[in-house]
Amino acid sequence: MNIGITVYPTYGGSGIVGSEIGRELADNGHNVHFISSALPTRLTELNERVHFHEVEMMNYPLFEHQPYDLALATKMATVVRSENLDLLHVHYAIPHSISAILARESIKQKRYVPVITTLHGTDITLVGADRSYLPITKYGLQQSDGVTAVSRFLKQATIETFDFDEIEVIPNFICPNYYQRNFDLPLRKELVNDGEKLLVHVSNFRPVKRPQDCIEVAAKVRGKGGNVRLVMVGDGPERSACEYRAEQLGIKEYTDFVGKRDNIADYLAVADIFLLPSESESFGLAALEAQACEVPVIASRIGGIPEVVTDKETGFLSDVEDTEKMSEDTLRLLNDDEMRRAFGERARELAVLRYSATEIIPQYLKFYEKILGEARSASAT
Numbered sequence: 001m002n003i004g005i006t007v008y009p010t011y012g013g014s015g016i017v018g019s020e021i022g023r024e025l026a027d028n029g030h031n032v033h034f035i036s037s038a039l040p041t042r043l044t045e046l047n048e049r050v051h052f053h054e055v056e057m058m059n060y061p062l063f064e065h066q067p068y069d070l071a072l073a074t075k076m077a078t079v080v081r082s083e084n085l086d087l088l089h090v091h092y093a094i095p096h097s098i099s100a101i102l103a104r105e106s107i108k109q110k111r112y113v114p115v116i117t118t119l120h121g122t123d124i125t126l127v128g129a130d131r132s133y134l135p136i137t138k139y140g141l142q143q144s145d146g147v148t149a150v151s152r153f154l155k156q157a158t159i160e161t162f163d164f165d166e167i168e169v170i171p172n173f174i175c176p177n178y179y180q181r182n183f184d185l186p187l188r189k190e191l192v193n194d195g196e197k198l199l200v201h202v203s204n205f206r207p208v209k210r211p212q213d214c215i216e217v218a219a220k221v222r223g224k225g226g227n228v229r230l231v232m233v234g235d236g237p238e239r240s241a242c243e244y245r246a247e248q249l250g251i252k253e254y255t256d257f258v259g260k261r262d263n264i265a266d267y268l269a270v271a272d273i274f275l276l277p278s279e280s281e282s283f284g285l286a287a288l289e290a291q292a293c294e295v296p297v298i299a300s301r302i303g304g305i306p307e308v309v310t311d312k313e314t315g316f317l318s319d320v321e322d323t324e325k326m327s328e329d330t331l332r333l334l335n336d337d338e339m340r341r342a343f344g345e346r347a348r349e350l351a352v353l354r355y356s357a358t359e360i361i362p363q364y365l366k367f368y369e370k371i372l373g374e375a376r377s378a379s380a381t
């Protein structure tokens with residue numbers, strides 16, 4: 001197949017998932033064409049099966065805001081025709097599904113290219129649900145040829161908010177060879193001193209991730225005698241507030257902000273415990289990646305997280321904001337090597353069993369075939 005993929009190329013879960021799908025499809029012999037404003041973050045390598053088409057935008061002074069959605073639609077239509085694309089698969093509904101539908105409609109006299117929209121989370125729960133975007137998001141869902149969501153929770157949220165239920169749940173995935181525990185990496189020694197345990201948080205530091213709660217948890221754990229160091233990976237609007245909070249709580253010297261990193265897997269490979277105290281999370285890809293590295297997860301019981309983290313088996317879940325319980329659970333795991341090891345092993349076992357790329361990519365391919373078949377039947381009638 002020739003598949004067009006559009007993602008937000010910035011630091012975010014949907015961009016990562018879209019890029020990884022493209023890479024896996026290419027490994028399975030398909031031709032993948034990324035259509036985006038920049039090369040997606042994790043797409044470091046282009047080759048004969050992985051192509052990139054940059055959306056070009058005219059910078060005209062009359063435009064206070066550049067109409068990216070239209071430039072994207074134009075580029076999609078151009079690439080569909082020049083590369084003979086079979087379908088457009090867009091990640092994150094706004095504005096990608098609308099641009100793809102516009103592209104499809106603008107060329108449908110020549111050929112019909114089905115549009116598949118994958119919902120990731122805030123495109124439904126936050127942005128899409130906002131009154132300024134709700135009607136157009138609903139239209140994008142209704143007009144897509146196929147819609148997938150990354151968790152059962154997100155499907156249910158979409159039904160409730162948009163009264164739209166033709167959604168296939170295809171969860172996010174990991175490559176088990178890429179995400180593995182490896183305490184021997186030199187990074188472990190760079191991050192912690194002998195005797196210290198390593199807490200890791202990875203996110204884009206948006207308020208929805210509540211990264212300040214990680215600081216609270218680490219401070220409480222240290223206050224109760226836990227010899228921990230907290231490494232905060234990533235960057236975003238809450239970072240300086242987190243740095244300030246670490247100073248206020250007196251744990252600045254035990255907290256490292258390392259910024260955006262390409263080698264996230266290395267940080268997870270050397271971690272003892274992963275923290276994800278988000279107030280909203282449709283799936284929690286970072287938690288899955290941590291678990292694949294045998295790292296137990298301390299997270300909030302919210303959204304799709306309980307589908308990914310099994311409470312009392314691969315980690316501990318708490319109510320949002322309950323940093324007291326999160327710190328108690330962290331200490332429990334830190335003080336019990338056997339429990340930590342057992343949780344870690346079970347976490348990897350379930351991650352590999354349920355969420356390996358080899359398990360999930362065929363589900364996407366089957367869905368593509370179904371949508372293409374339906375489009376062919378519709379055009380034959």
Ligand code: GMT
Nearest residue numbers: 012013014120121280281282283284285
């Ligand atoms: O929250 C982010 O990190 C970004 C956001 C996105 O769409 O780029 O992530 C969402 O998609 C991820 C991949 O499917 C999920 O793992 C995240 O849970 C989801 N974030 C939220 O729902 C807040």
